[in-house]
Amino acid sequence: MITDPLLLSIKLATVVSALLFLIGIPLAGWLSITRLRWKFLIEAIVALPIVLPPTVLGYYILVSISPNSSIGSIYLDVFGSALPFSFPGLVVASVLYSLPFAVQPFLAGFESVDRRLSEAAWTLGASRLKTFLTIVLPSSIPGLITGGVLSFAHTLGEFGVVLLVGGNIPGSTQVVSISIYDQVQALEYEQAGQTSLTLLVFSFFVLSLVYATNRKVWTIWPKNS
Amino acid sequence: MAEKLLIDIQKDFPGRQISIQTALELTPSWTVLFGPSGAGKSTVLRCLAGLETPDDGEICFGNEIWFSKNQKTCITPQQRGTGFFFQDYALFPHLSVKKNIGYNLTEISKDEKNKRIARMVDTFDLSKLENRNIQSLSGGEKQRVALARTLCRYPRLLLLDEPLSALDNPSRIRLRKELRDLLRQFKIPVILVTHDRTEALSLGDRMIVMNHGTVLQDGPIAEVFSKPNQKTTAGIVGMENVFPGSIREKKDGLAIVEINDNLLEAANFGLDTGPVMVGIRAEDIVIRLARETNSSARNQLRGTIEAVVLEESLVRLTVNCGFSIDALITRESKEEMKLDVSREVTLSVKATAIHLFPH
Numbered sequence: 001m002i003t004d005p006l007l008l009s010i011k012l013a014t015v016v017s018a019l020l021f022l023i024g025i026p027l028a029g030w031l032s033i034t035r036l037r038w039k040f041l042i043e044a045i046v047a048l049p050i051v052l053p054p055t056v057l058g059y060y061i062l063v064s065i066s067p068n069s070s071i072g073s074i075y076l077d078v079f080g081s082a083l084p085f086s087f088p089g090l091v092v093a094s095v096l097y098s099l100p101f102a103v104q105p106f107l108a109g110f111e112s113v114d115r116r117l118s119e120a121a122w123t124l125g126a127s128r129l130k131t132f133l134t135i136v137l138p139s140s141i142p143g144l145i146t147g148g149v150l151s152f153a154h155t156l157g158e159f160g161v162v163l164l165v166g167g168n169i170p171g172s173t174q175v176v177s178i179s180i181y182d183q184v185q186a187l188e189y190e191q192a193g194q195t196s197l198t199l200l201v202f203s204f205f206v207l208s209l210v211y212a213t214n215r216k217v218w219t220i221w222p223k224n225s
Numbered sequence: 226m227a228e229k230l231l232i233d234i235q236k237d238f239p240g241r242q243i244s245i246q247t248a249l250e251l252t253p254s255w256t257v258l259f260g261p262s263g264a265g266k267s268t269v270l271r272c273l274a275g276l277e278t279p280d281d282g283e284i285c286f287g288n289e290i291w292f293s294k295n296q297k298t299c300i301t302p303q304q305r306g307t308g309f310f311f312q313d314y315a316l317f318p319h320l321s322v323k324k325n326i327g328y329n330l331t332e333i334s335k336d337e338k339n340k341r342i343a344r345m346v347d348t349f350d351l352s353k354l355e356n357r358n359i360q361s362l363s364g365g366e367k368q369r370v371a372l373a374r375t376l377c378r379y380p381r382l383l384l385l386d387e388p389l390s391a392l393d394n395p396s397r398i399r400l401r402k403e404l405r406d407l408l409r410q411f412k413i414p415v416i417l418v419t420h421d422r423t424e425a426l427s428l429g430d431r432m433i434v435m436n437h438g439t440v441l442q443d444g445p446i447a448e449v450f451s452k453p454n455q456k457t458t459a460g461i462v463g464m465e466n467v468f469p470g471s472i473r474e475k476k477d478g479l480a481i482v483e484i485n486d487n488l489l490e491a492a493n494f495g496l497d498t499g500p501v502m503v504g505i506r507a508e509d510i511v512i513r514l515a516r517e518t519n520s521s522a523r524n525q526l527r528g529t530i531e532a533v534v535l536e537e538s539l540v541r542l543t544v545n546c547g548f549s550i551d552a553l554i555t556r557e558s559k560e561e562m563k564l565d566v567s568r569e570v571t572l573s574v575k576a577t578a579i580h581l582f583p584h
Contacts, residue, residue: 119276120315122302124378126329134328138319 005179020102028106054160109143228287234279243438257429275302308380314371345373426582491579509578510552522573
């Protein structure tokens with residue numbers, strides 16, 4: 001059992017980033033090629049966490065995963081434990097909360113790949129899926145890295161959603177941002193300062209790395225042409 | 226009879242419309258879609274490849290229906306099996322030259338695939354570049370790789386979108402000569418989009434002239450150049466006298482060209498003996514009444530005036546000297562010389578005014 005809040009945060013961020021690759025790449029890939037008229041609705045839903053107060057998002061997630069809801073009760077039946085105030089619950093909430101920070105850089109990356117490369121692959125007989133996997137994906141690695149790093153960093157720094165959905169259970173849901181809040185409440189300024197500094201240095205390091213490796217792909221809001 | 230590619234499509238854009246109706250024989254010959262930029266040539270090509278969907282009409286390749294508005298059919302680019310050459314090559318930047326050429330050759334065995342790639346590498350002289358990275362290639366090299374990649378699948382129809390426009394001048398001139406020979410062995414119909422007259426004359430067998438989205442003229446290339454059906458076409462093609470001929474011999478930088486049993490001397494820039502297209506601008510022809518003895522013009526042709534047409538301040542004379550040739554002169558000259566139909570005249574043309582296009 002991990003008791004250190006910082007390590008718990010890093011574990012959460014790693015799991016969430018990995019899941020966001022699995023969910024975000026197909027979603028962004030679909031958004032980049034679909035000609036569906038209602039695509040903008042999906043884009044708006046994906047982007048919602050950017051503008052919603054974390055408490056609002058946290059509230060809705062909490063309500064929808066509680067054992068009284070259909071999703072929550074199915075989870076309870078299958079796994080024998082409830083989602084709220086548990087690590088898996090935190091993962092679900094964080095995936096939703098960080099979704100735009102993965103999907104939008106992915107989408108920007110896919111859309112920055114010259115469309116003619118895909119067209120060339122199609123005329124060479126490659127299916128849309130094969131074209132996406134062999135041409136578009138390898139050409140958008142910078143966008144994938146940006147998305148991965150952003151969702152990792154964003155998950156690391158979240159507070160409101162985590163507090164509402166996960167509560168403050170040491171070793172299970174007490175992540176680093178919450179432990180800092182706790183320390184300040186308990187007037188343990190020295191400890192709070194140390195933890196904060198660690199997080200500050202870590203975040204700065206990660207962001208510098210992204211800026212240094214690919215300046216161009218740094219786009220939170222992709223331009224939709 | 227050869228199968229045909231029927232094209233009868235219409236595509237609407239805000240403020241303009243592109244429409245074309247034509248039928249091309251599916252034999253190894255070159256059709257040029259010619260016209261100024263914005264004429265809609267590339268859109269037609271993209272519709273043929275399935276990269277764009279027309280708004281109306283149909284495209285039939287032999288018995289196959291590729292697109293039909295009425296039958297609500299539109300088959301994908303993957304199913305059409307055309308080779309499409311992109312103006313800026315669209316090579317895959319993350320793959321090597323060899324992997325670009327062999328991309329998606331999945332339906333044949335590995336041995337067969339390697340054989341094909343080897344053939345392409347050999348045909349397009351890419352042996353030293355096989356494992357190179359795309360970004361490190363020059364424009365001419367990229368062009369050859371793109372051609373090799375397009376042809377490696379043995380397409381049933383080759384669509385070339387401005388294949389030479391991205392090259393520097395020396396490479397363009399060299400490839401213009403080579404392209405026809407290189408593609409001959411593949412024995413497929415080629416449709417070429419270009420706005421370059423020289424390219425059209427060097428490569429085309431048949432020419433479709435487009436402007437503002439419509440077809441102005443469609444026919445054998447020499448005919449379209451020599452007998453433009455309207456003034457706009459003449460303006461676009463820009464050269465009234467074009468004849469198929471052949472270079473008989475070369476001497477001192479000159480070429481002796483034969484057109485319909487007439488021998489002309491033309492300035493020669495490195496062409497070998499063999500078939501050529503001969504182009505002469507109407508305004509480069511000088512008309513005299515009598516045969517001239519002392520003249521720097523290398524070529525003198527005797528003929529009879531067939532037609533006289535007034536064109537604004539100029540007069541267009543059509544003279545028959547075994548073949549019909551157009552000359553543009555001023556109204557004053559016409560009056561002074563009393564030129565009229567059935568009058569016999571001498572045409573003089575300088576060797577440098579006769580343009581040769583290898584064919």
